[in-house]
Amino acid sequence: MVRTFGRMTDRDDMRAGASESGRSGFGERGTTDRMRIGVGLPAAVPGTDMTTLGQWAADSQRAGFDAVGVIDRLVYDNLEPLTALAAAAARTSRVEL
Secondary structure (H helix, E strand, O other): OEEEOOEEEOHHHHHHOOOOOOOOOOOOOOOOOOOOOEEEOOOOOOOOOHHHHHHHHHHHHHOOOOEEEOOOOOOOOOOOHHHHHHHHHHHOOOOEO
C-alpha cells in the first residue's frame, strides 16, 4: 500500500491508473478526485517578516487553498524555511505545510 494525498492505494492500481473505487479518476464524471492547489509564502521576498507570513497562511486557508509552502535561497537573505513554516502553522489548522 502507498499513501498518496491522504488515501491508501495499491501500487498495482496506481500503475494501471485506477483509484480505490476502480475508476481512473482522470476527469470522469462522478469521481471525488480533485486538484489540490497551494500557495507559496513570500519568505524569500526582502523585507518580509513572520507576521506577514502568518497572515498570508491564514488568508490562504480562509480562501480554500490546500497547502502553503516556502522556498529556500542559499545566496540571498531570506527567512529560514522551517521558522517560516512554524509561523504559518501557528495561524492555520487545516492547510498542509
